[in-house]
Amino acid sequence: GDSVTQMEGPVTLSEEAFLTINCTYTATGYPSLFWYVQYPGEGLQLLLKATKADDKGSNKGFEATYRKETTSFHLEKGSVQVSDSAVYFCALYYGGSQGNLIFGKGTKLSVKP
């Protein structure tokens, strides 16, 4: 079945460092891909999304490109801030009902000043 695999954390970076969090997926069709972010003590919120191959989602300085050839949707940010410390979830929606959303296990990011 469809699935999402993301790099295990935790990831610890210094402020202004470059961030990459890897995400790969397995899907039989053409899913939509998402990154959700969970700040400490809060629920998840949508960070960015891409609905078709070669689409780039971006928000708050974060970017991810839907790569069909490598079945990947890696999250990147050029210069992280302490406020980016959170858990990041890659997710895949494979169509049909809204329940068909699969989350990865999450990657915890800690940014040190």
Add this chain to the structure above:
Amino acid sequence: DAGVIQSPRHEVTEMGQEVTLRCKPISGHNSLFWYRQTMMRGLELLIYFNNNVPIDDSGMPEDRFSAKMPNASFSTLKIQPSEPRDSAVYFCASSPTPGTRGGAGELFFGEGSRLTVL
């Protein structure tokens, strides 16, 4: 606009007690989801409703768990009797019909209810 509202934010109870968690989805959203989050198992979908009707409850751990959605603005998740292994953060999320006010796969989460069963 008000987001998804969950109550209580924190609940501490003793094993064997009944626990009821409550959720008010965003007005106009037609799908509602209950998730459980633990360190060991990550984020698990327990059940979801579409237009107040349960669509998939395959994630509900066992008969001790039950969920209802009596109307479009309210849902409950009940655990009876509770056990220590039920300790987790329980999230409610809602989403609109795809193509209306949001895209497919876009969920709006509440802040969660942290349950501790002693």
